[in-house]
Amino acid sequence: MKTIDYIIVGQGLAGSILAYTLMHQQQKVVVVDEGKENTSSKVAAGLCNPVVFKRLTKSWMVDELMPVALNFYKHQEELLNDQFYVDIPIYKLFVGEEERDFWQQKRNEPELLEWITHTIEFPFEKNLIDYPFGASYTLQSGFLQTAKWLAAFKAYLKNKGVFIENKFDYNTIVFDNNFVCWNGYKAKKIIFCEGYQSINNPYFNWLPFKLTKGEVLTIDFKNLTLKSALNKGVFVLPYNNYYKLGATYDWDNLNEETTEKGKIELLKKASAFIKDEITVFEHKAGIRPTISDRRPLLGIHPKHEQLAVFNGLGTKGVMIAPYFAKVFTEFLIANKPISKEVDINRFVD
Numbered sequence: 001m002k003t004i005d006y007i008i009v010g011q012g013l014a015g016s017i018l019a020y021t022l023m024h025q026q027q028k029v030v031v032v033d034e035g036k037e038n039t040s041s042k043v044a045a046g047l048c049n050p051v052v053f054k055r056l057t058k059s060w061m062v063d064e065l066m067p068v069a070l071n072f073y074k075h076q077e078e079l080l081n082d083q084f085y086v087d088i089p090i091y092k093l094f095v096g097e098e099e100r101d102f103w104q105q106k107r108n109e110p111e112l113l114e115w116i117t118h119t120i121e122f123p124f125e126k127n128l129i130d131y132p133f134g135a136s137y138t139l140q141s142g143f144l145q146t147a148k149w150l151a152a153f154k155a156y157l158k159n160k161g162v163f164i165e166n167k168f169d170y171n172t173i174v175f176d177n178n179f180v181c182w183n184g185y186k187a188k189k190i191i192f193c194e195g196y197q198s199i200n201n202p203y204f205n206w207l208p209f210k211l212t213k214g215e216v217l218t219i220d221f222k223n224l225t226l227k228s229a230l231n232k233g234v235f236v237l238p239y240n241n242y243y244k245l246g247a248t249y250d251w252d253n254l255n256e257e258t259t260e261k262g263k264i265e266l267l268k269k270a271s272a273f274i275k276d277e278i279t280v281f282e283h284k285a286g287i288r289p290t291i292s293d294r295r296p297l298l299g300i301h302p303k304h305e306q307l308a309v310f311n312g313l314g315t316k317g318v319m320i321a322p323y324f325a326k327v328f329t330e331f332l333i334a335n336k337p338i339s340k341e342v343d344i345n346r347f348v349d
């Protein structure tokens with residue numbers, strides 16, 4: 001039996017970022033993942049947007065989350081000697097005078113100053129993009145090439161001999177006093193980072209997941225070339241030599257199948273402002289691990305202290321995960337409290 005500190009189930013954004021954060025604090029981990037293709041993390045566009053366009057407010061905890069996230073991905077680029085994170089402005093194309101004026105009114109709010117610009121601009125060719133009310137853009141935004149980073153990080157774990165490609169079977173957990181044994185390992189805890197698949201976990205299926213399916217297309221244009229991301233009901237993001245167009249939100253059909261309906265919806269919304277021929281190269285779907293109160297899930301099982309969960313990254317995993325992986329690590333190794341807002345105890349009577 002090999003003694004380690006933590007067994008992590010899931011190598012999506014949650015499991016990978018938590019694993020590295022623990023390893024960075026000299027903790028011994030083993031990561032188990034079944035290698036599914038259409039996971040939320042692999043399908044995601046990876047955008048890190050500091051504002052909520054609908055209300056034009058700062059994204060939740062952005063001042064705390066963003067610096068930790070940027071630092072984490074920069075560190076990964078140095079560690080794995082490749083580029084994963086790309087800085088890019090996101091242009092909000094205004095749908096009408098009202099939205100444009102609202103953005104203008106917000107110019108006086110000091111808390112938004114470092115996240116958005118206030119001038120109304122017309123930087124795109126008007127024959128290719130229809131945006132009569134102009135556009136303004138976000139500052140300090142970017143995107144993580146999630147699939148690329150996850151593949152590189154998986155190779156890093158394999159190289160260290162701490163990655164197991166397998167479906168985790170809950171029946172094989174053996175509780176041993178304060179420890180837990182699984183597959184020849186004895187650990188302090190098993191930390192479940194299973195994304196939406198937590199709904200099948202007999203220990204954590206009581207958590208109030210309110211899952212959201214999302215579809216995204218990889219497209220190209222005949223004439224249009226973009227160096228920044230656009231948002232007008234959907235986002236268009238320059239991604240390697242193509243563009244990502246997304247995303248849909250579906251709370252009812254919770255499966256990883258792509259649909260004609262999703263594709264048509266995205267293309268219809270894009271064609272409403274992009275006056276160019278669009279070719280679709282790829283179509284993917286995934287299920288976001290969203291929670292009823294839209295906050296992450298961190299904590300220890302109320303009855304089994306050897307079982308923990310790190311989940312609920314919702315629609316913003318790229319920005320949220322590094323900060324809360326740090327919070328959870330500090331809790332696990334130094335017993336630093338987790339705030340009530342994200343602790344799973346908020347759902348325990």
Ligand SMILES: Cc1cc2nc3c(=O)[nH]c(=O)nc-3n(C[C@H](O)[C@H](O)[C@H](O)COP(=O)(O)OP(=O)(O)OC[C@H]3O[C@@H](n4cnc5c(N)ncnc54)[C@H](O)[C@@H]3O)c2cc1C
Nearest residue numbers: 010012013014034040041046047168195214286316317318
């Ligand atoms: C279409 C779409 C677009 C998105 N766009 C963005 C975006 O632009 N920006 C952003 O920040 N977020 C975006 N998201 C959300 C983002 O993907 C999630 O917040 C995040 O990736 C969730 O990561 P996770 O690790 O919790 O879950 P997952 O990615 O689902 O990872 C869970 C992992 O656990 C493994 N697993 C589960 N159960 C087991 C088991 N029993 N045994 C072994 N392995 C197991 C799975 O194989 C998987 O690898 C998007 C999501 C979708 C679907």
